[in-house]
Amino acid sequence: METMDSMDTYTLPDLPYDYAALEPHISARIMELHHDKHHAGYVKQANATLERLEQLRSDGGGDAMLLRALEKSLAFNVSGHLLHSALWPSMRPGGGELEGELAAAVDDAFGTFDAMRRQLTEAVSSLQGSGWAALVWEPLAGRLIVEQIYDHQGNMTPANVPLLVIDGWEHAYYLQYANEKDRYIEAFFEVADWGQAARRFEQTRRLPAFADITARGAVRP
Ligand code: MN
Numbered sequence: 001m002e003t004m005d006s007m008d009t010y011t012l013p014d015l016p017y018d019y020a021a022l023e024p025h026i027s028a029r030i031m032e033l034h035h036d037k038h039h040a041g042y043v044k045q046a047n048a049t050l051e052r053l054e055q056l057r058s059d060g061g062g063d064a065m066l067l068r069a070l071e072k073s074l075a076f077n078v079s080g081h082l083l084h085s086a087l088w089p090s091m092r093p094g095g096g097e098l099e100g101e102l103a104a105a106v107d108d109a110f111g112t113f114d115a116m117r118r119q120l121t122e123a124v125s126s127l128q129g130s131g132w133a134a135l136v137w138e139p140l141a142g143r144l145i146v147e148q149i150y151d152h153q154g155n156m157t158p159a160n161v162p163l164l165v166i167d168g169w170e171h172a173y174y175l176q177y178a179n180e181k182d183r184y185i186e187a188f189f190e191v192a193d194w195g196q197a198a199r200r201f202e203q204t205r206r207l208p209a210f211a212d213i214t215a216r217g218a219v220r221p
Contacts, residue, residue: 009047010081012040013088021093025187027176035088038171042080042152049073079152083132086162089196091188096195101202102163109144116146121185123148124168131168135197136160137204161204164197 020028110116123133132149149156173184
């Protein structure tokens with residue numbers, strides 16, 4: 001890593017609870033594999049890709065096919081790292097209640113909490129292949145949105161901030177629920193921490209993301 005010693009590399013965060021903490025809804029074995037193997041793998045590959053990009057620059061940077069492959073690898077693995085880092089605090093034993101500014105914003109944007117939850121459910125259950133559903137804050141218009149994300153990085157908008165994410169990859173549920181993905185989604189909502197989403201929302205809204213663009217009238221006031 002000597003070429004990158006002045007910069008940070010990606011690191012695997014600890015789970016904020018024990019592997020078994022979300023049982024019976026999410027099994028300890030799933031949590032252990034999901035965190036220690038899958039999430040760790042994205043972190044490892046993200047750092048390895050940065051090293052390969054550094055090497056490509058050192059070699060003159062002329063290999064377009066390799067560059068394209070590495071750029072895709074970087075987006076996939078860094079996005080995977082970010083989404084899994086957002087997933088662990090999206091869950092907690094016993095779940096957590098929606099409250100504060102986010103509760104009011106959800107009613108404004110979706111009508112009711114249940115309507116938003118139905119859209120999240122539909123977004124994760126109707127994925128074709130691997131992906132995620134997320135309740136996100138879209139800073140340009142200042143809106144809450146439900147995103148359906150393909151793989152880790154497709155079908156999403158830059159700068160959107162995930163508040164609560166659901167992993168729809170088979171590795172998130174298949175050991176426990178096999179093909180009954182709907183049962184997994186119901187189980188996820190038993191442990192979903194809406195209180196954490198509310199706290200993230202209040203922090204996020206204070207960030208000046210895209211303030212320079214919105215100030216130039218990119219959206220209607
Ligand atoms: Mn996953």
